[in-house]
Amino acid sequence: MKYIATGVRVLSFGLFLFLILNGKMMIWLGIFAVSLLLAVFFGRIYCGYVCPMNTIMGPIEWLSKKLKLQTKAVPKWLLSNKISWIALFVSIVIMLASKKLAQVNVPILIIWLVISVLVTLRYQTYVFHNLICPFGVLQKFFGKFAKYSKLVNHDSCVGCRLCEKTCPTEAIVVEDNRKASINKALCLQCTNCQQVCPKNAIHYKKR
Numbered sequence: 001m002k003y004i005a006t007g008v009r010v011l012s013f014g015l016f017l018f019l020i021l022n023g024k025m026m027i028w029l030g031i032f033a034v035s036l037l038l039a040v041f042f043g044r045i046y047c048g049y050v051c052p053m054n055t056i057m058g059p060i061e062w063l064s065k066k067l068k069l070q071t072k073a074v075p076k077w078l079l080s081n082k083i084s085w086i087a088l089f090v091s092i093v094i095m096l097a098s099k100k101l102a103q104v105n106v107p108i109l110i111i112w113l114v115i116s117v118l119v120t121l122r123y124q125t126y127v128f129h130n131l132i133c134p135f136g137v138l139q140k141f142f143g144k145f146a147k148y149s150k151l152v153n154h155d156s157c158v159g160c161r162l163c164e165k166t167c168p169t170e171a172i173v174v175e176d177n178r179k180a181s182i183n184k185a186l187c188l189q190c191t192n193c194q195q196v197c198p199k200n201a202i203h204y205k206k207r
Contacts, residue, residue, distance in 0.1 A: 116133070
Protein backbone atom coordinates (compact mmCIF):
# COMPACT_ATOMS: atom_id res chain seq x y z
CA MET A 1 0.00 0.00 0.00
CA LYS A 2 2.79 2.40 0.95
CA TYR A 3 4.73 1.85 -2.28
CA ILE A 4 1.63 2.13 -4.45
CA ALA A 5 0.70 5.45 -2.84
CA THR A 6 4.26 6.73 -3.24
CA GLY A 7 4.29 5.63 -6.87
CA VAL A 8 1.07 7.50 -7.62
CA ARG A 9 2.46 10.65 -6.01
CA VAL A 10 5.71 10.46 -7.96
CA LEU A 11 3.86 9.97 -11.26
CA SER A 12 1.53 12.87 -10.44
CA PHE A 13 4.52 15.06 -9.60
CA GLY A 14 6.12 14.12 -12.93
CA LEU A 15 2.92 15.05 -14.77
CA PHE A 16 2.83 18.36 -12.92
CA LEU A 17 6.38 19.23 -13.93
CA PHE A 18 5.73 18.20 -17.54
CA LEU A 19 2.66 20.42 -17.82
CA ILE A 20 4.22 23.41 -16.07
CA LEU A 21 7.46 23.27 -18.05
CA ASN A 22 5.44 23.10 -21.26
CA GLY A 23 3.30 26.09 -20.36
CA LYS A 24 0.16 24.04 -19.70
CA MET A 25 -0.67 25.38 -16.25
CA MET A 26 -4.35 25.70 -17.10
CA ILE A 27 -4.57 21.94 -17.66
CA TRP A 28 -3.31 21.35 -14.13
CA LEU A 29 -5.75 23.90 -12.75
CA GLY A 30 -8.46 22.00 -14.63
CA ILE A 31 -7.37 18.79 -12.91
CA PHE A 32 -7.61 20.63 -9.60
CA ALA A 33 -11.13 21.88 -10.43
CA VAL A 34 -12.29 18.34 -11.24
CA SER A 35 -10.76 17.13 -7.97
CA LEU A 36 -13.00 19.52 -6.02
CA LEU A 37 -16.06 17.74 -7.41
CA LEU A 38 -14.50 14.37 -6.64
CA ALA A 39 -13.79 15.52 -3.07
CA VAL A 40 -17.53 15.67 -2.41
CA PHE A 41 -17.70 11.93 -3.00
CA PHE A 42 -14.23 10.57 -2.26
CA GLY A 43 -12.59 13.12 0.03
CA ARG A 44 -9.36 15.00 -0.49
CA ILE A 45 -7.69 12.47 -2.78
CA TYR A 46 -6.07 15.32 -4.72
CA CYS A 47 -4.25 16.49 -1.61
CA GLY A 48 -3.18 12.99 -0.66
CA TYR A 49 -2.02 11.66 -4.01
CA VAL A 50 -1.89 14.35 -6.71
CA CYS A 51 -0.82 17.63 -5.11
CA PRO A 52 2.84 18.38 -5.90
CA MET A 53 3.18 20.37 -2.68
CA ASN A 54 2.14 17.45 -0.51
CA THR A 55 4.48 15.14 -2.40
CA ILE A 56 7.54 17.33 -1.91
CA MET A 57 6.66 18.25 1.68
CA GLY A 58 7.23 14.66 2.80
CA PRO A 59 10.99 14.52 2.12
CA ILE A 60 11.37 18.18 3.16
CA GLU A 61 9.84 17.38 6.55
CA TRP A 62 12.23 14.44 6.95
CA LEU A 63 15.19 16.69 6.11
CA SER A 64 13.98 19.42 8.46
CA LYS A 65 13.72 16.97 11.36
CA LYS A 66 17.18 15.62 10.62
CA LEU A 67 18.61 19.14 10.69
CA LYS A 68 16.48 20.02 13.73
CA LEU A 69 14.98 23.04 12.01
CA GLN A 70 11.33 22.41 12.82
CA THR A 71 9.51 23.94 15.73
CA LYS A 72 6.12 23.05 17.20
CA ALA A 73 5.40 26.70 17.96
CA VAL A 74 3.05 28.37 15.46
CA PRO A 75 2.76 32.17 15.03
CA LYS A 76 -0.53 33.38 16.48
CA TRP A 77 -1.42 35.32 13.34
CA LEU A 78 -1.56 32.03 11.43
CA LEU A 79 -4.18 30.56 13.75
CA SER A 80 -7.01 32.82 12.57
CA ASN A 81 -7.94 30.41 9.74
CA LYS A 82 -8.16 33.42 7.43
CA ILE A 83 -4.69 33.30 5.90
CA SER A 84 -5.51 30.50 3.45
CA TRP A 85 -8.58 32.37 2.13
CA ILE A 86 -6.51 35.54 1.78
CA ALA A 87 -3.82 33.53 -0.02
CA LEU A 88 -6.44 32.16 -2.42
CA PHE A 89 -7.83 35.62 -3.16
CA VAL A 90 -4.36 37.14 -3.70
CA SER A 91 -3.33 34.25 -5.95
CA ILE A 92 -6.39 34.68 -8.17
CA VAL A 93 -5.88 38.46 -8.38
CA ILE A 94 -2.21 38.03 -9.34
CA MET A 95 -3.03 35.47 -12.03
CA LEU A 96 -5.81 37.56 -13.59
CA ALA A 97 -4.04 40.91 -13.32
CA SER A 98 -0.74 39.66 -14.75
CA LYS A 99 -2.51 38.05 -17.68
CA LYS A 100 -4.71 41.06 -18.46
CA LEU A 101 -2.25 43.88 -17.81
CA ALA A 102 1.09 42.37 -18.79
CA GLN A 103 0.09 39.36 -20.89
CA VAL A 104 2.22 37.22 -18.60
CA ASN A 105 1.32 33.94 -16.95
CA VAL A 106 2.74 34.12 -13.44
CA PRO A 107 3.88 30.62 -12.35
CA ILE A 108 1.65 30.73 -9.28
CA LEU A 109 1.83 26.97 -8.75
CA ILE A 110 5.63 27.01 -8.68
CA ILE A 111 5.54 29.95 -6.29
CA TRP A 112 3.32 28.05 -3.89
CA LEU A 113 5.47 24.96 -4.26
CA VAL A 114 8.47 26.99 -3.07
CA ILE A 115 6.43 28.50 -0.23
CA SER A 116 5.33 25.03 0.91
CA VAL A 117 8.98 23.94 1.07
CA LEU A 118 10.05 27.00 3.06
CA VAL A 119 7.16 26.67 5.52
CA THR A 120 7.77 22.94 6.03
CA LEU A 121 11.46 23.53 6.72
CA ARG A 122 10.38 25.47 9.81
CA TYR A 123 6.95 24.19 10.81
CA GLN A 124 5.10 20.88 10.92
CA THR A 125 3.24 19.91 7.74
CA TYR A 126 -0.21 20.63 9.15
CA VAL A 127 0.67 24.34 9.33
CA PHE A 128 0.85 24.68 5.56
CA HIS A 129 -1.92 22.15 4.85
CA ASN A 130 -4.46 23.59 7.29
CA LEU A 131 -3.55 27.23 7.73
CA ILE A 132 -1.83 28.54 4.58
CA CYS A 133 -2.46 26.53 1.41
CA PRO A 134 -4.89 28.36 -0.93
CA PHE A 135 -5.73 25.12 -2.71
CA GLY A 136 -6.15 23.15 0.50
CA VAL A 137 -8.76 25.55 1.84
CA LEU A 138 -11.03 24.72 -1.11
CA GLN A 139 -10.33 21.01 -0.77
CA LYS A 140 -11.16 21.27 2.93
CA PHE A 141 -14.49 22.95 2.17
CA PHE A 142 -15.57 20.34 -0.38
CA GLY A 143 -14.02 17.46 1.55
CA LYS A 144 -16.25 18.00 4.56
CA PHE A 145 -19.15 16.67 2.46
CA ALA A 146 -17.28 13.50 1.41
CA LYS A 147 -19.41 10.39 1.08
CA TYR A 148 -16.37 8.14 1.40
CA SER A 149 -13.49 8.74 3.79
CA LYS A 150 -11.17 7.10 6.29
CA LEU A 151 -13.10 5.74 9.27
CA VAL A 152 -11.99 4.24 12.58
CA ASN A 153 -13.61 1.05 13.84
CA HIS A 154 -14.07 1.91 17.51
CA ASP A 155 -14.53 -1.73 18.43
CA SER A 156 -10.96 -2.41 17.31
CA CYS A 157 -9.31 0.90 18.26
CA VAL A 158 -7.16 0.76 21.40
CA GLY A 159 -6.32 4.47 21.55
CA CYS A 160 -2.58 3.99 21.03
CA ARG A 161 -2.31 7.40 19.29
CA LEU A 162 0.05 6.11 16.59
CA CYS A 163 -2.37 7.28 13.90
CA GLU A 164 -2.70 10.66 15.58
CA LYS A 165 1.08 11.13 15.57
CA THR A 166 1.58 10.17 11.93
CA CYS A 167 -1.26 12.23 10.43
CA PRO A 168 0.18 15.13 8.36
CA THR A 169 -2.83 17.38 8.93
CA GLU A 170 -3.81 16.56 12.52
CA ALA A 171 -7.08 15.17 11.18
CA ILE A 172 -7.03 12.37 13.77
CA VAL A 173 -7.75 12.93 17.44
CA VAL A 174 -7.91 10.32 20.19
CA GLU A 175 -10.78 11.45 22.36
CA ASP A 176 -11.48 11.01 26.06
CA ASN A 177 -13.05 7.61 25.40
CA ARG A 178 -9.63 6.44 24.14
CA LYS A 179 -10.99 6.06 20.61
CA ALA A 180 -9.62 7.82 17.54
CA SER A 181 -11.84 9.88 15.27
CA ILE A 182 -11.04 11.36 11.86
CA ASN A 183 -12.07 14.81 10.61
CA LYS A 184 -12.87 14.16 6.95
CA ALA A 185 -12.48 17.85 6.06
CA LEU A 186 -8.82 17.66 7.10
CA CYS A 187 -8.10 14.06 6.06
CA LEU A 188 -5.92 13.77 2.93
CA GLN A 189 -7.04 10.16 2.44
CA CYS A 190 -3.40 9.09 2.55
CA THR A 191 -2.47 5.74 4.04
CA ASN A 192 -0.22 6.91 6.88
CA CYS A 193 -2.67 6.04 9.64
CA GLN A 194 -3.55 2.65 8.17
CA GLN A 195 0.11 1.72 7.90
CA VAL A 196 0.82 2.29 11.60
CA CYS A 197 -2.44 1.00 13.12
CA PRO A 198 -1.60 -2.20 15.06
CA LYS A 199 -5.24 -3.34 15.09
CA ASN A 200 -6.15 -2.67 11.44
CA ALA A 201 -8.93 -0.43 12.75
CA ILE A 202 -8.83 2.21 10.01
CA HIS A 203 -10.48 1.72 6.62
CA TYR A 204 -11.61 3.80 3.67
CA LYS A 205 -15.37 3.34 3.42
CA LYS A 206 -18.74 5.04 3.11
CA ARG A 207 -19.55 7.45 5.89
